Amino acid sequence: MTPFEYLEQNESRFIDELSTYVRFPSVSAQPQHAADVRACSEWIAARCRKIGLDTTVYETIGNPIVVAKTPKWDAKKPTFLVYGHYDVQPPEPFHLWTSPPFEPRQVGRALFARGASDNKGQHLAHLNTVEAYLATGTELPVNLTFLIEGEEEVGCGGLNDFLPKNRELLKCDGVVISDNGIPSLKHPTLTYALRGIVAMEVRIDGPSRDLHSGLFGGTVENPAMALCQLLAKMRDAKGRITVPGYYDDVLRLSKYERAQMAKLPHSDAAYRRLVGSPKLFGETGYTVEEQRTSRPTFEINGLTSGYQGDGSKTIIPSWASAKLTLRLVPGQKPSRVIASVKKHLKKLCPPTVKLTIQGGHGGEPYLCPPDSAFAQAALKALEKGFGYPAGLAREGGSIPIVNRFRSELGADTLLLGMALPDDNAHSPNEKFDLDSFASGMQMAAHLWPLLAEASARKK
Numbered sequence: 392m393t394p395f396e397y398l399e400q401n402e403s404r405f406i407d408e409l410s411t412y413v414r415f416p417s418v419s420a421q422p423q424h425a426a427d428v429r430a431c432s433e434w435i436a437a438r439c440r441k442i443g444l445d446t447t448v449y450e451t452i453g454n455p456i457v458v459a460k461t462p463k464w465d466a467k468k469p470t471f472l473v474y475g476h477y478d479v480q481p482p483e484p485f486h487l488w489t490s491p492p493f494e495p496r497q498v499g500r501a502l503f504a505r506g507a508s509d510n511k512g513q514h515l516a517h518l519n520t521v522e523a524y525l526a527t528g529t530e531l532p533v534n535l536t537f538l539i540e541g542e543e544e545v546g547c548g549g550l551n552d553f554l555p556k557n558r559e560l561l562k563c564d565g566v567v568i569s570d571n572g573i574p575s576l577k578h579p580t581l582t583y584a585l586r587g588i589v590a591m592e593v594r595i596d597g598p599s600r601d602l603h604s605g606l607f608g609g610t611v612e613n614p615a616m617a618l619c620q621l622l623a624k625m626r627d628a629k630g631r632i633t634v635p636g637y638y639d640d641v642l643r644l645s646k647y648e649r650a651q652m653a654k655l656p657h658s659d660a661a662y663r664r665l666v667g668s669p670k671l672f673g674e675t676g677y678t679v680e681e682q683r684t685s686r687p688t689f690e691i692n693g694l695t696s697g698y699q700g701d702g703s704k705t706i707i708p709s710w711a712s713a714k715l716t717l718r719l720v721p722g723q724k725p726s727r728v729i730a731s732v733k734k735h736l737k738k739l740c741p742p743t744v745k746l747t748i749q750g751g752h753g754g755e756p757y758l759c760p761p762d763s764a765f766a767q768a769a770l771k772a773l774e775k776g777f778g779y780p781a782g783l784a785r786e787g788g789s790i791p792i793v794n795r796f797r798s799e800l801g802a803d804t805l806l807l808g809m810a811l812p813d814d815n816a817h818s819p820n821e822k823f824d825l826d827s828f829a830s831g832m833q834m835a836a837h838l839w840p841l842l843a844e845a846s847a848r849k850k
Contacts, residue, residue: 453549454541475514476543571808587756725753776834
């Protein structure tokens with residue numbers, strides 16, 4: 392029996408095991424679930440041992456990390472690291488769930504439960520594939536290390552501390568992560584670039600206290616008005632950010648990249664309905680997909696000032712603040728962007744108020760060369776697994792751990808998502824498409840021989 396046949400014959404059991412896995416309410420953000428998080432780590436460690444992997448659970452400054460390695464380690468073979476996380480997002484609000492979030496419910500070819508798609512189902516697909524190789528006595532052409540952590544949803548604190556201390560343990564030629572998505576089952580994609588992020592908070596202080604707007608209005612600057620006017624100057628009518636030097640380091644999309652992105656299924660009208668806006672808006676000269684994934688942004692996440700209760704209160708507020716996030720694209724450096732934004736805000740701030748900028752932490756964008764040998768091997772595996780031509784995609788979000796893998800392990804990451812756009816990750820009624828689960832396992836079974844061949848060509 393081949394690994395591919397084994398995967399098909401055991402699919403029903405794999406779905407049952409995924410159902411068991413998602414029953415753990417492994418919510419890392421909520422202290423009341425600490426015991427559930429630990430129990431979940433023990434379950435996935437036991438699952439790794441059951442299929443024959445050499446497995447160790449490591450205590451960290453946060454939640455446990457499971458490291459599982461394939462047996463019969465061969466130093467002559469290339470080594471790849473497969474990353475996943477067993478922690479999940481909080482399920483609230485509960486009333487929006489059709490069924491309880493930690494009681495898996497199968498409807499047709501969909502399994503509804505928190506964590507089914509993000510990320511338990513996706514990394515379990517890779518583990519099932521290794522089981523198929525080992526159970527059928529088929530030699531794996533690569534060494535594999537599984538790294539499954541429990542704090543991805545709260546910042547990877549334990550892993551960030553663990554990585555630099557365990558470089559030798561995790562040494563690899565490349566990293567594979569399935570913790571993202573594809574446009575549809577007919578459009579499998581390799582995500583080769585991610586946007587980075589910078590977060591900061593801007594505060595404007597005016598008078599020493601809230602003032603009566605009738606007695607004092609017209610004589611002092613209103614901090615809320617000053618903040619709105621200041622932020623409004625950060626973007627022009629064409630959607631372009633006005634901070635000097637903001638675009639200096641942006642790597643332009645190549646003709647090949649733009650052509651690949653144009654092949655992805657997209658409808659502006661459908662996208663507008665999805666987001667619920669009366670009309671779309673973005674930087675002039677770029678498609679919606681390019682705006683969403685490949686251009687920098689300057690977003691206001693929240694505004695706070697003055698009276699927020701019922702009715703009115705006639706005041707000039709003493710202060711106003713805004714939370715900001717800036718999405719960066721390959722080529723941009725968070726430190727340079729932070730410095731240029733702070734400089735521009737200070738230059739434009741009127742002398743009638745005091746400006747304070749807090750935060751300024753960030754994560755770098757990520758780019759894996761789409762024409763690399765590993766990337767091309769991944770595209771072939773996607774096509775073989777899903778049965779449709781594979782394409783390239785950028786993602787507008789950020790996965791900071793991929794840059795840590797590059798800096799600590801010197802390895803690039805292949806992002807081979809299995810989630811679909813309607814899987815409701817981080818939302819009520821999260822699900823995982825079971826056809827994608829099955830195709831993802833087939834893709835992973837094809838991946839290792841193709842990556843081994845690519846590695847041999849690189850040498």
